[in-house]
Amino acid sequence: MSEAEAGARAKRKRRRREPGSTRAESRFPRLSGIVGGRYHPLNESDLPQVDRAVRKILQDVGMSEAPDMVIEQVTRAGGSIDADGRLRFPADLIERALAGLPRNFVLCGQQIEHDMHLGGRRVHVGSGGAAPMILDLESGRYRESSLRDLYDAARVVDSLEHIHFFSRSLVARDMPDLHSLDINTAYACLAGTGKHVFTSVSIAENVKEIAEMCFTIAGSPEAFYARPFLSLNINMPVPPMRFDADSCEVMAEAARLGIPLHSNTFGQMGASSPVTVAGTVAQTIAETLSGMIFAWLINPEAKVIFGARPLVADLRTGAMSGGSGEAAITMAASAQMANYYDLPNSTIAGASDSKLADAQSGYEKCLTVELAAQAGSNLITQAGGMQASLMGCALESYVIDNDMLGSVMKSLTEIEVNEATLAIDTIDEVVRGDGHFLGQPETLQRMQSDFLYPEIGDRRTIDEWEADGSKDIREVARERTRQILKQHYPKHISTEMDRMLRDRFDIRLPVEAMIEP
Numbered sequence: 001m002s003e004a005e006a007g008a009r010a011k012r013k014r015r016r017r018e019p020g021s022t023r024a025e026s027r028f029p030r031l032s033g034i035v036g037g038r039y040h041p042l043n044e045s046d047l048p049q050v051d052r053a054v055r056k057i058l059q060d061v062g063m064s065e066a067p068d069m070v071i072e073q074v075t076r077a078g079g080s081i082d083a084d085g086r087l088r089f090p091a092d093l094i095e096r097a098l099a100g101l102p103r104n105f106v107l108c109g110q111q112i113e114h115d116m117h118l119g120g121r122r123v124h125v126g127s128g129g130a131a132p133m134i135l136d137l138e139s140g141r142y143r144e145s146s147l148r149d150l151y152d153a154a155r156v157v158d159s160l161e162h163i164h165f166f167s168r169s170l171v172a173r174d175m176p177d178l179h180s181l182d183i184n185t186a187y188a189c190l191a192g193t194g195k196h197v198f199t200s201v202s203i204a205e206n207v208k209e210i211a212e213m214c215f216t217i218a219g220s221p222e223a224f225y226a227r228p229f230l231s232l233n234i235n236m237p238v239p240p241m242r243f244d245a246d247s248c249e250v251m252a253e254a255a256r257l258g259i260p261l262h263s264n265t266f267g268q269m270g271a272s273s274p275v276t277v278a279g280t281v282a283q284t285i286a287e288t289l290s291g292m293i294f295a296w297l298i299n300p301e302a303k304v305i306f307g308a309r310p311l312v313a314d315l316r317t318g319a320m321s322g323g324s325g326e327a328a329i330t331m332a333a334s335a336q337m338a339n340y341y342d343l344p345n346s347t348i349a350g351a352s353d354s355k356l357a358d359a360q361s362g363y364e365k366c367l368t369v370e371l372a373a374q375a376g377s378n379l380i381t382q383a384g385g386m387q388a389s390l391m392g393c394a395l396e397s398y399v400i401d402n403d404m405l406g407s408v409m410k411s412l413t414e415i416e417v418n419e420a421t422l423a424i425d426t427i428d429e430v431v432r433g434d435g436h437f438l439g440q441p442e443t444l445q446r447m448q449s450d451f452l453y454p455e456i457g458d459r460r461t462i463d464e465w466e467a468d469g470s471k472d473i474r475e476v477a478r479e480r481t482r483q484i485l486k487q488h489y490p491k492h493i494s495t496e497m498d499r500m501l502r503d504r505f506d507i508r509l510p511v512e513a514m515i516e517p
Helices: 003-015 046-061 068-076 091-100 147-159 178-192 205-218 221-226 245-257 277-298 325-341 359-374 395-411 424-431 441-449 462-467 473-487 495-504
Strands: 122-125 133-135 142-144 165-167 196-199 230-234 261-265 304-308 311-314 346-348 379-381
Touching: 046 091, 046 277, 046 325, 068 245, 068 277, 091 277, 122 359, 122 395, 133 395, 147 165, 147 178, 147 395, 147 473, 178 196, 178 205, 178 230, 205 221, 205 230, 205 245, 205 495, 230 245, 245 261, 245 277, 261 277, 277 304, 277 325, 304 325, 304 346, 311 325, 325 346, 325 359, 359 379, 359 395, 395 473
Parallel strands: 122 379, 165 196, 196 230, 230 261, 261 304, 346 379
Antiparallel strands: 133 142
């Protein structure tokens, strides 16, 4: 090894951050909102054909089990009920809604650095899942999740730079009723992170109270409307092609109150939607648009996110398979269609079928998230932390997935091509001189500014790794997670504000769970 190469290696070792240590100051730009959309699983000529199928499904097949409030809104706008009781959406209504739905809006964080500008194929990645189980950090076994687990998950996500939002990822199964569940879920998420929060509401009566919580934190309803830091996941359509009455009421109340909302549809290819990718995408889009049209009729200014989320069933077991190649392609196609309609959108990716943060989890998550990002999905939920086909969450998985998500976001960046980056003069100088580029001033400069380095991924030599205990990535991630949980207690909600919230709402998360011991 030459003296220059040895010196460069020594510099790299000095610069190297040990897994779990505090992040050194970096000049690397924040990897949020980078434009995707270069991957096109559907040919350009396919897009109008899929669109025609979507419109035909809404016009001729229609939705069943529509509650009276939905029927009233849609028929007043030109829709009709057929002989089978199915609610049909006329071509003119579909066209007017697609033209009138708001575009290019911002989902804000409580802290401005976490704002997410939607539309235009800008990509953001975050959590999600609503799992009933958590992989216990200490025992390594699954157990029922609690409110404190949800708060801890939000704290972990808050500390990780490549996870851009927190979508409620765990169900607080220790809550005694739906009211306590809804109110405390919103509170735990909002207290646990300054990033934008997605949550859900079980019954419409609880929407207003959650809105009041947001208004209190923001300072006024007007302040929240100017910077909405919470939105609602609403699964109003139920495949195949029917409505859920409770979700319809929740959507109507959220639209009236001006809370941003996600019109989500979770079909399963081969089970609740056709066994073909094209058929599943068309049906899922039709179902998703039915919810968006209803919200638009309630409030034409409503901020509605297109949440077409087609999944895949493994027909050997009947279970959902979130990590398959078919799921990756189908989600990417949905994102491509959302961009065809120019609608702010979200997809699911990262819903690994593995029960642990192992190699299966890694390849399934990377495949599905990468394709969704390259297709230009605005919001990729379930991108980190989730295991067991969304039935489980593992806090250490957030830490591992944070590395993966940083690499995915980096892969979206464009290649800079100009005279300086083509480096013809530098190549000429090096080949006639030292024969390597390690001593070039721009090498160190650009490797510090242009390169993204993993937080816990290990790039050391075998000897260095063995000398440090030969730890695998799960062990390193658990150590890092323990460190986060011990040290990271967000303070974006002041003590005075927290006291006010506890006086006004039935908050069940103990104060001592939110204070560094």
